[in-house]
Amino acid sequence: MARFSEHKLARRLLASLRGDMLLLADRNFAGYQLWGLARATGAHLAWRIKKNLVFVPLRVLSDGSYLSIMRTPAENIRHGQARAAGRTLTEPPRGHLVRIIEYTVTIHPQAGPPRTETFRLVTSLLDHRLAPAHQLARAYHQRWEIENGFAELKNRLRGAGFILRSKAPELIYQEIYALLTVYQALCALQTRAAEHGGTDPDRISFTVTVQLARLAVAAQAAADVTTLAAARREATTELLAALLPPRRNRQCQRIKKPSKNTFEVRKRDQTRTPSNVRYTLKVTKHPT
Incomplete structure (x- = not known):
């Protein structure tokens, strides 16, 4: 790569x-x-x-x-x-x-x-x-928000301790594409649920979405079109009932361990500064 x-x-x-x-x-x-x-x-x-x-x-x-x-x-x-x-x-x-x-x-x-x-x-x-x-x-x-997407794809979707099983490069590609396909399907479900409830998609819990999808797969929800549609409606209802609170503004300190990085090195006993912040955006008017 x-x-x-x-x-x-x-x-x-x-x-x-x-x-x-x-x-x-x-x-x-x-x-x-x-x-x-x-x-x-x-x-x-x-x-x-x-x-x-x-x-x-x-x-x-x-x-x-x-x-x-x-x-x-x-x-x-x-x-x-x-x-x-x-x-x-x-x-x-x-x-x-x-x-x-x-x-x-x-x-x-x-x-x-x-x-x-x-x-x-x-x-x-x-x-x-x-x-x-x-x-x-x-x-x-x-x-x-893409940073949250990376965390969902790499950590929350795979689960703790999960590693790719394949040994051959072609099979590794296949596994990665499978993860990406599942992630895209879950995001589509979240988006449709948010549209149905008239809310922001970032208030739909990805963790809950993964849990509902696993239950639906185990129950053979895709056995036929009617069962799949019913499972989708049920998942939408449950996702809207478990909305996250409105997203707060946050910041993440650029403190990394590699010696070649130009950012300050974070020590083990060093406490992080509070991440909650407030943003103000102001458009600069170009002189005429």
Whole structure:
């Protein structure tokens, strides 16, 4: 797997995108070619971008965001050479028309002073009336939910002490795909239950979902269409009856043990700071 970069691996997932999706990605992925391939699927994009990338405003919108061009690689070289020579290019650059949103996230921890971090998003949603900047900023903030998804897949679905049984690489791939398939099915069940109850999917307990699925499998719930539909309705009712409390904002300290890591090393007797925090998102209005 080390032979492949994240960009190459990401391209394998593009076929799964649909026109009714909004794809979030971190700042490692924003680039002219990959952006074009992802947009060609019909899905809309909202990706974080690095602070050193230059996007010249074409038109500032009323919500503080602005339209710009994600330039082609050739245009980047041409404009870079012009800046180095002190020349100003008058013609518009070639590339993707995009919208830039800049905002800050202020974290108010239970202990210690608040800290503020600046974010920049590039999005294909150009109409600020249909997709206001503050809504897209909050949507990107949800990208961190994937960390909970990793924990569900690696720990809660497999169970304590579970390891892959297969010895051959092909069979290991088969086991991994089986786990991913089951996880996707459980997430679909959670989402349908949340839609039925008019609640946020993150309030549906994954642990309870796994327990109900195991009971349904043991009871041969998929024996026929009628039995499966009844089992699904029963599971939906039980999931909505066991809702989790509303998700609280949290932070996780970047303290790791490897010596080569730049983060502070956590000692065994060191207590962690409280993880509960309060977030404030504020869109930065670009000057007109």
